[in-house]
Amino acid sequence: MKKILALVMAIVMMMAIAVPAFAGEISNTAPDAGESLVKTDTSAVGAGSYTVTYPAEIVIPWDAPTYDATYTVDTQLAVGKKINVSVADKTTGTLTGTMTATGTTDTLEYTLSGAVATEYDEVSNATETITFTVADWEKTIAEYSNYITFTVVLGDK
Amino acid sequence: MKKIIALVMAVVMMMAIAVPAFAADITKDTAQAGQATVATTTDSTDATYTVTYPASTSIAWGDTEAKNVNYTVTSQLPIGATLKVSVAADNGGVMTSTNAPDYELVYTLAGGAEETFAEINNSVAPATAVEVSIADFSQAVPDVYTGTLTYTVVYTAA
Numbered sequence: 683m684k685k686i687l688a689l690v691m692a693i694v695m696m697m698a699i700a701v702p703a704f705a706g707e708i709s710n711t712a713p714d715a716g717e718s719l720v721k722t723d724t725s726a727v728g729a730g731s732y733t734v735t736y737p738a739e740i741v742i743p744w745d746a747p748t749y750d751a752t753y754t755v756d757t758q759l760a761v762g763k764k765i766n767v768s769v770a771d772k773t774t775g776t777l778t779g780t781m782t783a784t785g786t787t788d789t790l791e792y793t794l795s796g797a798v799a800t801e802y803d804e805v806s807n808a809t810e811t812i813t814f815t816v817a818d819w820e821k822t823i824a825e826y827s828n829y830i831t832f833t834v835v836l837g838d839k
Numbered sequence: 840m841k842k843i844i845a846l847v848m849a850v851v852m853m854m855a856i857a858v859p860a861f862a863a864d865i866t867k868d869t870a871q872a873g874q875a876t877v878a879t880t881t882d883s884t885d886a887t888y889t890v891t892y893p894a895s896t897s898i899a900w901g902d903t904e905a906k907n908v909n910y911t912v913t914s915q916l917p918i919g920a921t922l923k924v925s926v927a928a929d930n931g932g933v934m935t936s937t938n939a940p941d942y943e944l945v946y947t948l949a950g951g952a953e954e955t956f957a958e959i960n961n962s963v964a965p966a967t968a969v970e971v972s973i974a975d976f977s978q979a980v981p982d983v984y985t986g987t988l989t990y991t992v993v994y995t996a997a
Contacts, residue, residue, distance in 0.1 A: 708890040708992045718908060718988040719895040720934065720946060720971055727900045727981045761938040761982045804980040 729836060730759035730804070734767055736832045742792075742814055744823065749814045750796070753832065759804040764839045769798045769812050772829035781826035790826040792816045803839070888914035888922055891962075892990045898946070898973055900981055905949065905970040910990055916958040919997025926951030926969050927989050934986035944984040946973045951988075 706716045736753035743749065757765055771779030777794040797810035863873050892910040914922055928948040936942035950969040971988070 704894055706892050706894045706990070708892075708990060710886055710888050710994070714993065715989055715991045716890075716892065717929075718892055718990060719985060720908070720988055721895065721897055721985040722900055722934070722944065722973070722983055723897040724900045724981045724983060730981045758977065758979075758981060761936060761942065761980050805978055 724760070727760070729763050730757070732757040732759060732765050732802075732834070732836070734765075734832060734834050740814070740830075742816065745819050747815065747817075749816075750811050751814065752809055752811050753797075755800075755802050755806055755808045755810065757802050757804065757806040759836075761804060762839050763804060764837055765802050766835045766837065767797075767800050767802065767810075768833045768835075769794060770831055770833070772831045775831075779828050779830065781828040783822060783824035783826050786822065786824060788822045788824060788826070790816060790821050791818065794830065886914070886916040886920055886994060886996075888912065888916065888960075888992070888994065890922070890924055890990065890992050892926075892988075896971065898971070901976050903972060903974055903976070905972040907968060908971050908988060909964050909969050911962045911964050912956045912960045913962055914956060914958065914960045916994075917997060918958060920958060921995050922956040922960075923953050923993040923995065924956065924965065925953040925991050927991070928971075929987040929989055932986060934984035936980065937983040937985065939980065939982065942980050942982065942984075944973065944976070944979045946971050946986060948988070 706718060708714060708716045733756045734753060735756075737751055740749075740751045753767075753769075755765075755767060759765070770776055771794065773779060777798055779792055779794070781790045781792065782788070783790070793815045794812055795815065796812040798812055800808075800810060802808065863875070865871060865873050890910050890912050893908055896906055896908050898906055908926070910924060910926070912922060912924060916922065926948065928946070928951075932946045932948060934944045934946060936944070948969070948971055950965065950967040952967065954965045954967070956963065
């Protein structure tokens, strides 16, 4: 028992005198130059951050064969990360959608093109354009509407 | 001939063991007071100094506040001797990413110009604070970036 106690006390004493190396020293008995490490701490950052900003409402002028809308992407992601941004019609999940006239059952078809599926690296500042194409305006003049969906997926490169 | 050699050797040995007269005597035949000099010697005493600096400094991501990386000087030097201490940012302050060596982030060193310290100092900091800061994180990929500061000490004897 005494041996065990002595061993424990010895370990405790050794731990007590172990001093972490938080400082460097230059002295008359040591080299006359020393290095100090400067480093960033990302423990509070995680995978980083990103912002995709898109228009809450897109108004297409009547009879316009095509119409461009823009959205922006700002990323600051950890090394090896990326985001994918995709745009699609909310109902179909594809690049083709149907707008419905208010108060009627008339419809207006459109297609999406442009930056509808794009990958962004760790640091990006981009302005993207999606194009709405309405091939057939030979419809009752009315306010047609529908939703499109912007989807962001964070992943590894 | 042997007698002569023996005589010479005897003389040499006597000279070798002759002890210099470092003592003064007061006797009934001398003045009844004498003076003794008390002096320090630096023959075996070197200059001693220690410059202490942070071994490592962490900067939180996005934190643009300056971080103190001061050193302190403790010294006991011979009269007229000086210490000159300076701090430099290696690689122009460019830090490299741990996980992607191609990525870089730049920090700025303020202060650090050579300062001169006289003989006696007790944990004395430089007149101008030494600080590092990162002004812009916005275009950098978040990661652990590392750089190096070099602290240099030049001892100049009187």
